[in-house]
Amino acid sequence: MAGGINKLTDTAVKAKREPGYYGDGGGLWLQVSRLGGKSWVFRFTRNGRTREMGLGAFISVSLKRARDKAADCRRILDEGGDPIEVRKAERRALELERARSKTFRECAELLLNKKAGKLKNPKHKAQWRSTLETYAYPLLGDKPVSSITADDVRQVLEPIWKTKHETARRVRSRIKNVFDHAKGVHLFQGDNPAAWTGGLEHQLDEVKADRRNQPALPHPQVGEFMAELRKRDGMAAKALEFAILCASRSGEVRGATWDEIDLKARLWVIPAHRMKSRKPERGPHRVPLSDAAVKLLEGLQRVKGSPYVFPAAKGGMLSDMSLSAVTRRMHADRLKAGKAGWVDRSSGDPVVPHGFRSTFRDWCAERGYDRDMAEIALAHVVGNAVERAYLRTDMMQRRANLMQDWANYCANLAKPSNVVAISEAVGQ
Structure with missing residues (x-):
């Protein structure tokens, strides 16, 4: 057996120039390529299949080291293993160990x-x-x-x-x-x-979600509130007014861009990805603009370099607290003037911007407007999955009338009557 291995010498290996394979014995071969490169190969047969396994280039792996590697391969074969698969597993383990050190x-x-x-x-x-x-x-x-x-x-x-x-x-x-x-x-x-x-x-205590409704202004007071709001300067005040007129969420208004607005068509189209929990397949939410909403937009001065309709001072998006700050200041100013503050009738808490969506919804209910139409105006999901599959309309024309009626109501300082006019309740 000794005569069957270690056939090569360092001098012989260095001297090999002709392309081909030169055996050292025991499955170890020196491969010389046509370009003169030299590398070590271990050849073996397992399960009737002959395979080759590279052991490295001669420039970096000496003859002695190549023999040691070949000996390891023969040991694996004697134990019933596959040298190639064993090496793959070792590399995977090394890669995993390196990966595990990632922070x-x-x-x-x-x-x-x-x-x-x-x-x-x-x-x-x-x-x-x-x-x-x-x-x-x-x-x-x-x-x-x-x-x-x-x-x-x-x-x-x-x-x-x-x-x-x-x-x-x-x-x-x-x-x-x-x-x-x-x-x-x-x-x-x-x-x-x-x-x-x-x-x-x-490991963590259960925290019950706060299900309290957002403090909302009783709708009979909305006209007086809007009159005071319109006396205030600042982009946040304008954004709050627009949010109330459109019964929209603060984030939708603060993120509104001019390319979403079509003044000629009196339409604001909010992309689905900007709507709260709105799935892409439901598409964008269309908001018909009332006369007051269009007038407000036409009076705004566009900020160069900013896409936002209601930009912050430096052109970015208004912060999520900016509209809330307006309602807090208006409430505080009322108290300083010795008047009743702007508060929710049930909780007594000062109103917040989101509460005006409830104000709008209460007004719709008391005025006899169609429930589904009011819910669509608020961008809420209407009905179950089957009902939504058949209800393909967003009632755009009827909602345009609804939002104009709401804008008119918001501009009315007179105390509304509790009696609903027949013309308002029928055909809406």
Whole structure:
């Protein structure tokens, strides 16, 4: 057997120039390519199939090292294994070990880069990054993802779980997404430490959602409120007025861009991706504009370089607190003047911008307007899945009349009668 191996010498190997294979014995071969390159190959037969396995280039693997590698391959064969499959498994294990050293921050950045092309709303992109930077990175950022446990995630969430529950809920969801993505690209194995069911649900107290209605102004007072609102300068006041006239959400108004507005058609078309929980298949939400809404828009001065209808001072989007600040100041000014503040009739709390959607809805109900039409005006889902499959209209013309009636009502300072006129209640 000794004469069957170690046939080559270092001098002979260096001297080989002709392309071909030169055997050293025991399955080890020196391969010389047509271009003069030299490499080591191990040939073996397993299950009736002859295979070749590269052992490295001669320039980096010496004859002695090549023989050692060939000996390892023969040992694997003697034990019933496949040298090629064993090496693949070793490489996978090495790659996984390297991957396991990836930090949470590195994995999060990979996900953020992927989401950058999917999240069309700049605000959503900023929220994703800011919540991770503010709450997750300080404790998890520099830890290898493989070492992070559910207890680590709990420590991130616990300080804000009750005081800022909605924020905490979003942070947990985003941390979970980071681990889901890391697992999908083979940077993490095992159960997701941010999973709620069967995981964090046993470590964090249940927090009941606050189901209280948003403080809303009784609709008989809306005319007086609008009169005072229109005396105020500032883009936030204009945005609030427009939101009330259109019965729209604050975020939809603050994010409105001029390319969504068609003044000639008296129409505002809000893309589906900017609507709360609106699925793409439902399409955009069309808002008919009343005379007052059109007049308000025509009176606005466009800010160069800004796409927003109601931009902030530097051209960006108004903050989510800007409209709320207007209602708070108006309430405070009423109290200073010795008048009753702008408050919700039931709770006694000062009104908030979102509450005016309830004001509009109450007015629709008391004036006898069609329920589905009012719900569509608020961009709510109408009916069950079967009903929605058959209800293809968004009642655009009727809603145009509805929004004009609402705008007229908002401009009326006289105390409305409790009696509904027949002409208003019939045919609406």
